[in-house]
Amino acid sequence: MEVFLFGIAKDIVGKSTLDLSTLEVKPNSVKELILFLNDSYPGFTKLTSLAVAVNGEYAPQELHLNAKDEIAIIPPVSGG
Amino acid sequence: MEVFLFGIAKDIVGKSTLDLSTLEVKPNSVKELILFLNDSYPGFTKLTSLAVAVNGEYAPQELHLNAKDEIAIIPPVSGG
Amino acid sequence: MKKPIIEIVDAIDTAKVYEELSDAKSGGICVFVGTVRDFTNNETVVSLEFEAYKTMALKEMAKIIDQAAAKWPLNKVVMRHAVGVKKVQEAVVVIGVSTAHRDACFEACRFMIDTLKDTVPIWKKEMFKNKTVWVSAHP
Amino acid sequence: MKKPIIEIVDAIDTAKVYEELSDAKSGGICVFVGTVRDFTNNETVVSLEFEAYKTMALKEMAKIIDQAAAKWPLNKVVMRHAVGVKKVQEAVVVIGVSTAHRDACFEACRFMIDTLKDTVPIWKKEMFKNKTVWVSAHP
Numbered sequence: 001m002e003v004f005l006f007g008i009a010k011d012i013v014g015k016s017t018l019d020l021s022t023l024e025v026k027p028n029s030v031k032e033l034i035l036f037l038n039d040s041y042p043g044f045t046k047l048t049s050l051a052v053a054v055n056g057e058y059a060p061q062e063l064h065l066n067a068k069d070e071i072a073i074i075p076p077v078s079g080g
Numbered sequence: 081m082e083v084f085l086f087g088i089a090k091d092i093v094g095k096s097t098l099d100l101s102t103l104e105v106k107p108n109s110v111k112e113l114i115l116f117l118n119d120s121y122p123g124f125t126k127l128t129s130l131a132v133a134v135n136g137e138y139a140p141q142e143l144h145l146n147a148k149d150e151i152a153i154i155p156p157v158s159g160g
Numbered sequence: 161m162k163k164p165i166i167e168i169v170d171a172i173d174t175a176k177v178y179e180e181l182s183d184a185k186s187g188g189i190c191v192f193v194g195t196v197r198d199f200t201n202n203e204t205v206v207s208l209e210f211e212a213y214k215t216m217a218l219k220e221m222a223k224i225i226d227q228a229a230a231k232w233p234l235n236k237v238v239m240r241h242a243v244g245v246k247k248v249q250e251a252v253v254v255i256g257v258s259t260a261h262r263d264a265c266f267e268a269c270r271f272m273i274d275t276l277k278d279t280v281p282i283w284k285k286e287m288f289k290n291k292t293v294w295v296s297a298h299p
Numbered sequence: 300m301k302k303p304i305i306e307i308v309d310a311i312d313t314a315k316v317y318e319e320l321s322d323a324k325s326g327g328i329c330v331f332v333g334t335v336r337d338f339t340n341n342e343t344v345v346s347l348e349f350e351a352y353k354t355m356a357l358k359e360m361a362k363i364i365d366q367a368a369a370k371w372p373l374n375k376v377v378m379r380h381a382v383g384v385k386k387v388q389e390a391v392v393v394i395g396v397s398t399a400h401r402d403a404c405f406e407a408c409r410f411m412i413d414t415l416k417d418t419v420p421i422w423k424k425e426m427f428k429n430k431t432v433w434v435s436a437h438p
Contacts, residue, residue: 006352007422008433048438053420056355071419072352078434079349079356079380079421080333080392080412086213087283088294128299133281138217152213152281156234158295159210159217159241159282160194160253174317178332184387187336190329190408194315197326197399248323260336262412269329270405 001026001065003033004014004072012043021067030054031061048076081106081145083113084152092123101147110134111141117153128156161229164237166221168212168282172242172251178219183235186258190265192273194253206287211244211254213281217241220280224272226258230272231262239272241282252284300366303376305360307351307421311390312379320397322374327401329408333392335385345426349382349391352420356380359419363411367396370410371403378411380421389422 001020010016020026020036027033030052037044044050051074052059058074065071081100090096100106100116107113112131117124124130128136131154138154145151164174165180174193181189196208228234238256246252254273259265284295304319307389313332320328331333335347360378377395385433398404423434 004352006350006420007424008436013432034370047436053352056358058418072355074352074420075422075433076435077418077420078416078423078436079351079419080416080423084213086211086281087285088297091294127297133213133216136219138279152216154213154281155283156296157279157281157295158277158284158297159212159280160277160284175314178313178390182334184337186334189334190330191332192401192405193328193330194401195321195325195328195397198323210311249321251317258334262331262333264404266331268408273401 001067001071004070005077006072007078008047009044009073011077012041027065029061029065030059030063033065035063035070050075081147081151084150086152086156087155088127089153089155091122092126103144107145109145110139110143113142113145113151130155161212161234162236164222164225164239166193166218166225167240168214169240169242170244172240172254174251174254176215177238177256178239181236181256181258183258185260186235187260188262188265189256189258190262190269191254191256192269194251194273196248198248200286203288205248206289207248208246208252209285209287210241210246211283211285212243214243217280218280220274221276224275224279227275228268228272231258232268234259234264237272239276241276241280243282274298300373301375303361303364303378305357305364306379307356308379308381311379311393313390313393314373316377316393316395319377320375320395322397323376325397325400326399327404328395328397329401329404330395331368331408331412332390333412335387335389335391337387339425341383342427344387344427346387347385347391348424349380349385350422350424351380351382356419356421358394359421360415363418367407367411369399371407373398373403373407376411378415380415380419382421384426389407
């Protein structure tokens with residue numbers, strides 16, 4: 001279970017991907033993933049917003065995560 | 081006293097300038113010029129609007145006309 | 161505002177307008193290009209022909225830019241209108257503006273094309289297959 | 300609507316966008332170009348750096364065009380965003396649309412850039428002389 005990190009999320013974690021497969025308790029949902037991030041890297045709690053994309057789509061908090069999903073952390077976007 | 085004609089005004093009069101210096105009673109104001117045009121060329125009465133420019137500026141009806149003025153008939157504009 | 165570019169030309173080169181509007185103080189550039197459409201009121205348009213009272217048109221174009229500059233903080237402006245016969249897809253007018261923020265460039269660009277159509281002494285004749293029409297001349 | 304051009308590129312060529320939007324059914328083309336401004340909050344900007352989650356960004360850009368096409372009758376659309384380091388005056392995004400009438404092209408263009416800034420996963424880092432800031436990251 002690999003998570004892609006972009007923008008400031010990369011700076012907060014200190015790398016561009018995060019491997020969750022070695023965790024004892026893996027997050028089962030988007031909500032659990034966000035809780036894990038906030039607990040493990042307090043920098044996330046200071047952001048204006050935090051979203052998660054699963055398979056290239058913004059994901060609702062209740063979405064269940066599967067091992068083969070492409071997961072990405074989406075800090076506040078600022079294109080344009 | 082020469083008057084420039086543009087757009088449909090040129091078609092109504094049949095030429096691109098109109099020499100008023102040979103008229104017995106010359107129009108003294110923008111208002112009189114418009115009355116003269118409407119009387120002499122009824123096509124003008126059918127237009128959506130009719131304006132007169134004197135020395136390159138839209139002119140009010142009461143403006144006095146002088147022999148050296150650059151006068152132009154401005155039918156409804158449609159640039160762009 | 162830098163000195164605006166105001167021109168009446170025989171043909172419009174749309175490719176160069178960005179270079180003309182590019183500006184270190186601007187975060188946004190908005191450009192409107194008016195082009196010849198192949199249909200009007202369900203009739204096939206062959207071409208448009210534009211005629212201008214050039215000296216006055218340039219003065220009126222400058223007034224529009226002054227009015228816009230009084231409403232919005234503009235950095236650079238280009239206002240260029242074509243005259244003569246224009247075929248389908250050809251550009252007949254280009255209005256572009258660069259501003260610090262995008263709100264102002266959209267609003268100023270829209271104001272300038274709307275006002276140009278109202279006040280600048282330029283006339284458009286639509287050439288159809290079997291007739292020609294001076295646009296807006298009759299109710 | 301013809302198939303839109305949706306791209307994430309290393310550098311934007313603003314000169315070609317009109318050719319891409321030119322269309323016989325269109326009387327109006329509106330183009331917005333976002334460019335790098337030399338000052339932000341009174342600090343000198345050296346450059347901006349853009350990063351994209353490319354596959355998702357392209358999908359979100361397509362959604363925006365679909366939403367705009369549902370609101371306005373669009374003929375052609377170009378939506379192109381740059382990634383990497385961009386210096387002052389360089390283009391970072393270009394959004395253009397051609398429509399039959401000018402109302403629709405202005406409104407659709409504005410809607411698309413506004414929505415792009417809200418939803419497309421692209422991130423901008425401001426590089427100042429002595430620090431870098433991820434834009435909008437913090438309240």
